[in-house]
Amino acid sequence: MRLIIRDDEHAASMYVANYVVERIKAFQPTAEHPFVLGLPTGSSPLGVYEILASKYKAGEISFENVVTFNMDEYVGLPRDDPNSYHSFMWKHFFSHVNIHPSNVHILDGNAPNPEAECAAYEDAIKAAGGIDLFLAGIGDDGHIAFNEPGSSLASRTRVKTLAYDTILANSRFFGDDLNRVPRMALTVGVQTILEAREVVVIILGARKALALQKCIEQGVNHMWSLSSLQLHPHPMIVVDEDATLELQVKTVKYFKSIEMVAREQGFEQILPSRVRTGNVPIPETKIQKVKSTPILAPEPIASHLLRASPIDGYSSRSVSPDLVPDRMASRIPEPKLNGRLTPNPEHHMRVNAVGA
């Protein structure tokens, strides 16, 4: 896990935007080998989109060979409703850059068969070669995409009912009228995100501080679906100072020092080259068959269930010896001479003789 802490929203957004631009450039995408980018909606990524658009206009980056997949879309909301995520993406990003509409993928919240739409979306991601970089934001409750608290960490693209908190939070976009907020959404699953080669999350503001703390300092927990990133080989979280309010000073200092040391050594915290240049096989989720015998050696349980991108090996451990039941008495070494209570009677005798 890389945690990048910046002074304010703008600096954090700038870091993410620069990072995305550098990744796309290093990738050298072509029409046959495009860069596949996962995209979020919401307030957190707004600054990133704005900077990306200005970088496009300044000629620093082209999105011609970038394929995008959006995280989610409301169910039943007209596509061109101002609050739809289609409208959001058009308004804040697509209309400002040269991304071609046929390279854009957003779930259709009005599809006649939502389940089929979700399955087709997963297939489309695979067909595009998997996602190279999934950009994400989180909700106050630590949800990533619309994977609300309690979402399966093995989930895939599906129809999801929104949490009450999310409906409340989103009502601000619907004239503060709860009844107008859609109750369901189509969203990529936690597993879909974990299968991306890299995940970059931007978290801004004090509202998100508790969620960040839960996800960084505590364990993997479906109640904070972002915490699933702990299982990903290449996650990066970029935050502003406000978002670190709930973190321990030690944690903040640790991640800051890591970044500083890395920079002093003349490199940023970068990805393995095979991930950076892309074009590697799509990681598959492997569910290892558990053998009928009991667990032989302790291993992180998640590696069985959630092997998103295979890391080259947890080191294998030596097998414990077979267990043979025995008596406690048998563990006491046998004395050489049975019945001799005095260890060296000959010595005693010699001493006695001298004294006589």
Added chain:
Amino acid sequence: MPMAVSPTRPQNGLTKFTNCRLLKNDALVDGDLWVSSVSGKVIDSQVSFYDELVLPDKIVDLGGRILAPGLIECQLNGAFGFNFSTLLDDMSEYGEKLQEVNRLMVQTGVTSYIPTITSQRPEMYQKTLPFLGPSGDHRKAEDGAESLGAHCEGPFLSPTKNGVHNVDVLIQAESIEDLQRCYGADNMTGSGDGKLPIKMITAAPERGRMMDLIPELTSRGIIYSIGHSEATYEEASQAVGKGATMITHLFNAMRPLHHRNPGIFGVLGKAESLPRPYFGIISDGIHLHPTTIKIAYNSHPDGFILVTDAMHLVGLADGSYPWTNGEHTCNIIKKGSKLLLEGSETIAGSSITLLECVNNFLQWTGTSIPQALGAVTSTPAAMLGLQGVKGTLDAGADADLVVLSDETVGGCHRLVLDEVWKFGQPVFRAEQSHVKSY
């Protein structure tokens, strides 16, 4: 094949204007505008993107300049030396001259207009009106400015408020047949193809039985405008109640505002619970005092329409020009935008351009640019019943556009015309325009 033009994607005729300030709903907003040269309309970019899966062929970076709907002129008597009230021996020549005027006029930023025929004998109306009807059906950018239908300013006017109109030709109507005998029945009903040559009639409501004929006119889709009239406030109110929705060049050729008899101007006071009509204002610095314009604007901003009432001398050099008014021929002296009858101080219309009127209005009233431009775009479109078609940048409207630079001279805004687009295609570009196109 389109492949010959673009190696990668077929051409779709879309142009995207970016980095511009768009005139939208009384404000200048930063944004992009997509237009199609195929449909000739402003398109909904988001729908086009997600449904048609297309990107624009051409991107025009306006560098922060203003993009506004093309200007709409509601009172124009002629231009570039051609007087619309002209009879030619060979009337097909009339059509050719009109086309030439249209192509020249679009270069002034006026993309659609209402050609005006002053008070004339019936023969003039019957011969010229068929040429002056709506001309935008073919939606050809190269045709230039488009007529939205003709404006008959007369001859049912008050002889005491004739202005420069020839008193001898003024008549009064007792029935709709009288109007048809003058203008020609076909010109008032459309000749089968649904196209109605006459869009608007200016008449004095107190003359003859004109007051009672107003509902018949409006039911035919003809706008009735009060003008060249001795009408009292009460008569003007009655005319509005009968369906008059416009006042022709407010203050000029009508009784002035008197505190005990407010005259035609009084109907802007929203008395008698009547809807207030639209009204034309000539802001050429000659017809009206700047303060008068300010008062008129503040009394009813949503009805305020800037018009030029320009003569055919607009666009020509200063000098003396012969003018045939009915049977009389006299000379008009053009000096700048000022036109006077030779040997008198009578104002003989103006020769100002519509954009100059806008700049005068900006300078005199200190109003905002969007409000000033509204008086030559959205307000005249609404008066003509063309909301959503002309005078707006909303999706679905005709892509008639002007690109304007704004300068601030001595604390006043001034607009300069850089480019004109008609039906989604460029038709004019000023020489010094710093356009970046790629």
